[in-house]
Amino acid sequence: MHSLSLATVMKRTRSASCKSPSLPSTPLSPQTRHKTCCSKPTSVSICYRSRKPKPILGSLNESSKSDHAKWVPLNLAPQELCLPLTFPTGQTFRWRKTGPSQYTGVVGSHLISLKHIENGDVCYYLHHTDSEIDARTALLDFLNARVSLTDVWKEFSASDARFAELACYLGGARVLRQDPLECLIQFLCSSNNNIQRITKMVDYISSLGNYLGTVGDFKFHTFPSVEKLSLISEEELRNAGFGYRAKYITGTVNFLRAKPDGEEWLKSLRMLDLQEAIDALCTLPGVGPKVAACIALFSLDQHHAIPVDTHVWRIATKYLLPELAGSRLTPKLSSRVAEAFVSKYGKYAGWAQTLLFIAELPSQKALLPPQLRTVEQSKHTVEEDSETEIGGRETTSVFQS
DNA sequence: CGGTAACCTGGGAT
């Protein structure tokens, strides 16, 4: 039950509300729907699930009256960055929704909130930082701001009509540029796992880092260094509910610790070609082709890395390589899929994959008109789509996740 | 080299 409550191993004296009180295991989270990326910010309060009288402000009272004075424009238009399509869609598991169209997380040692304002533009708020200049620089770097999503998508759309149509509804879905160590550990947790549990596991590990502050109900920490990570034993991780991934983590941490500077070694993979980077990553325990591609794409500037999973496989067999429909996903076929993506979309193929992947997520499908929703799993090969348009009206039905 | 069976866990479906 309390398998993943982080209080156990942590040196934090106060084992306060570490039970993650509002992890949305229940399907009742009405506010997770956002019809477009820029919905109107009607209420200012943080979304509580149960009304507790206690006004949760954490240590920093960021909700004082002259609050929005501290919100700084990022000069990123909504078509360049849509927060709900970028943060809760599986590239990072360390950001939290802390308000209507608002997300909070850590970049380096900076604790930052991002939100859309009325016109859809993005602003940021620094809860904790030693240097506002550094924070902004780090944030822009983290957001891959040097890449123009508009330009990149223009090319995808030119070569793929379906992409062009999806792009109309899912604009602003960016690829982040995360810290390699942080990315690596997160995706070690991701194998054969679901987003909710991955998030809890990542949260458990993160609590070893330096505490930066609390926003909403959530505590935030810097991501722990390799040295810090080496303090956790495999047994502790197993007891915390990591399952067989426990040995992946400790094994990889030990591997990195054996290097003169493991973190620097990881970063140096940015200099390599994609295949070399993948090969290097695959020598780490628990890292196979899929996880390696995720790390390469989301943290190592390998913009044409293609993480081939079941979703992408489904997409590929439907639109790209129909002759492979019906086969099982093997490593070899997986690299064939990756090649197909790259030859169709070019050097930013990973960015195209990201959008197509998001379009497959049950949580995002509601954003799409029915004819753009690809058909479900493999279960019923019979497609009974003739029945789905009951209401006649747009389906805002309940598809939480 | 290609195919298969374990591997941990929890939530939802049957």
Added chain:
DNA sequence: AATCCCAGGTTAC
């Protein structure tokens, strides 16, 4: 209630 299936896979035969 018991069981199966699935979740952005990897590893060992």
